[in-house]
Amino acid sequence: MTALVWYRNDLRVQDHQALSAALGRDGPVRALYLLCPAQWDAHDVAPIRRWYVLESLRELGTNLGRLGIVLDIVDAGDFAGVPGALADYCRAHGVSALFSTREYPLNERRRDQAVVEALRPLGVELKGFDDAVLVPPRVLRTGQGTPYTVFTPYRRRWDALLAEQPPGMPLTPAPARSTRAVPFDASMIDTALAAIDLPPGLTDGWQAGEKAARKQLDSFVDGPLRHYKRDRDMPSLPGTSLLSTALSAGTLSVKRCFIEADARRASGPEGVTTWISELAWRDFYRQIMANYPRLAWGEPFRPETGLVQWSSHDAHFQAWCEGRTGYPLVDAAMRQLNSTGWMHNRLRMVSAMFLTKNLFIDWRLGERYFMQKLIDGDFAANNGGWQWSASTGTDAAPYFRVFSPVRQSERFDPEGHFIRSQIPELAHLDAKTIHQPWRRPMLAPDYPAPVVALDGVRERVTAAFKAAQDLYKGDTR
DNA sequence: AGCCACTTCTC
DNA sequence: AGAAGTGGC
Numbered sequence: 139m140t141a142l143v144w145y146r147n148d149l150r151v152q153d154h155q156a157l158s159a160a161l162g163r164d165g166p167v168r169a170l171y172l173l174c175p176a177q178w179d180a181h182d183v184a185p186i187r188r189w190y191v192l193e194s195l196r197e198l199g200t201n202l203g204r205l206g207i208v209l210d211i212v213d214a215g216d217f218a219g220v221p222g223a224l225a226d227y228c229r230a231h232g233v234s235a236l237f238s239t240r241e242y243p244l245n246e247r248r249r250d251q252a253v254v255e256a257l258r259p260l261g262v263e264l265k266g267f268d269d270a271v272l273v274p275p276r277v278l279r280t281g282q283g284t285p286y287t288v289f290t291p292y293r294r295r296w297d298a299l300l301a302e303q304p305p306g307m308p309l310t311p312a313p314a315r316s317t318r319a320v321p322f323d324a325s326m327i328d329t330a331l332a333a334i335d336l337p338p339g340l341t342d343g344w345q346a347g348e349k350a351a352r353k354q355l356d357s358f359v360d361g362p363l364r365h366y367k368r369d370r371d372m373p374s375l376p377g378t379s380l381l382s383t384a385l386s387a388g389t390l391s392v393k394r395c396f397i398e399a400d401a402r403r404a405s406g407p408e409g410v411t412t413w414i415s416e417l418a419w420r421d422f423y424r425q426i427m428a429n430y431p432r433l434a435w436g437e438p439f440r441p442e443t444g445l446v447q448w449s450s451h452d453a454h455f456q457a458w459c460e461g462r463t464g465y466p467l468v469d470a471a472m473r474q475l476n477s478t479g480w481m482h483n484r485l486r487m488v489s490a491m492f493l494t495k496n497l498f499i500d501w502r503l504g505e506r507y508f509m510q511k512l513i514d515g516d517f518a519a520n521n522g523g524w525q526w527s528a529s530t531g532t533d534a535a536p537y538f539r540v541f542s543p544v545r546q547s548e549r550f551d552p553e554g555h556f557i558r559s560q561i562p563e564l565a566h567l568d569a570k571t572i573h574q575p576w577r578r579p580m581l582a583p584d585y586p587a588p589v590v591a592l593d594g595v596r597e598r599v600t601a602a603f604k605a606a607q608d609l610y611k612g613d614t615r
Numbered sequence: 616a617g618c619c620a621c622t623t624c625t626c
Numbered sequence: 627a628g629a630a631g632t633g634g635c
Binding site: 289371484487526527535536538539540541542545546596 | 616617618619
């Protein structure tokens with residue numbers, strides 16, 4: 139009569155529906171995490187993200203142990219190995235019910251369908267919880283019964299639903315009174331950590347686990363949240379929540395984020411509304427991923443943009459990756475990503491727009507590079523953001539709306555503080571020169587000249603998208 | 616969750 | 627000259 143909590147990207151004990159439901163039954167509870175290193179490789183999971191997951195698992199094992207729950211860690215290889223590994227585990231431990239948090243991308247759903255079939259002959263009862271979003275993917279539909287593909291009307295319905303049915307209190311796991319703490323064996327974690335190729339110093343400044351995540355939430359909602367609307371676009375400020383990592387690995391529940399922010403509407407209503415809107419974007423892109431599985435094959439949301447002839451200029455792509463395009467804000471952004479595993483959201487838009495519109499390189503190359511580097515790499519959000527920048531996605535930036543890396547730099551880093559923090563070759567330049575160092579090349583001899591000029595970008599992008607549209611019309615006529 | 620060219624208004 | 631508004635891409 140054992141209940142099993144199968145952990146994936148929901149590495150916490152607090153406010154965890156599947157865990158609380160398992161504890162609510164009679165009988166013992168166990169927990170399992172299946173390592174899938176080959177799947178991590180196939181999905182381009184960044185080394186720092188692997189580190190974050192493994193260290194969060196260590197804390198999870200300890201926290202579950204205090205609740206009297208054993209967390210086992212088993213190497214399943216990849217998703218294909220999961221159904222067999224789970225079936226073996228269920229047989230070995232007499233598991234009669236499996237509890238998990240639902241995941242929505244295609245490979246994850248196929249994995250879970252295969253698990254359903256593998257466990258059916260064993261008579262294991264399966265329970266899934268839509269606990270990684272505030273509004274589950276199939277709940278909101280347009281008047282035509284189709285999924286929402288435009289954010290603003292989605293957001294309106296999403297808000298209304300949460301106002302009508304507010305999330306209750308966060309859940310606290312309640313073990314039986316007789317429970318005794320059990321020790322946690324972390325040897326699998328140490329082995330897996332040893333296999334990660336992590337540059338020294340990369341994890342400095344990051345703390346894994348649900349305790350650190352909770353602390354980050356508390357300091358955000360009582361700090362930067364109040365002025366979030368004003369400060370969130372300035373990469374030199376600590377104006378954002380820094381919670382994307384915790385939310386993507388599930389060391390924090392999105393429900394708790396909503397509740398804590400919602401409770402502070404009186405003290406800074408604009409900041410709260412703006413930040414909750416970011417939580418809505420997160421749900422929006424997850425429901426897009428759930429409703430349009432072809433996105434998992436690398437297809438653009440707008441089919442006609444699949445015919446755009448992107449440039450394949452390897453030297454330009456390398457310069458972008460390494461932060462030496464000659465455009466200070468773009469380079470500062472990429473160096474922040476490379477040296478910390480994280481990038482400010484405004485800069486994700488700036489650097490993605492530069493790769494896709496100025497260099498005119500396929501958005502999928504940028505999407506992949508971000509996944510390979512980001513500690514918070516989330517398939518739905520990353521794909522959604524890249525397709526927004528590339529103008530290939532749902533509710534994307536119109537293709538003629540191109541950021542100027544200079545204008546963005548002047549608007550969002552006016553004094554050049556952020557650029558100076560990332561690019562030592564430019565640290566001595568004044569606020570006037572730092573956005574366009576090529577105007578005074580003698581002042582920054584160690585900094586690269588621009589790899590491409592800025593003029594004519596909009597015309598070239600417009601022509602390429604129009605050509606793709608014509609081709610598409612020709613194909614389908 | 617643009618940018619730019621152009622116009623009109625104001626000093 | 628510079629602010630402020632407008633419309634096209």
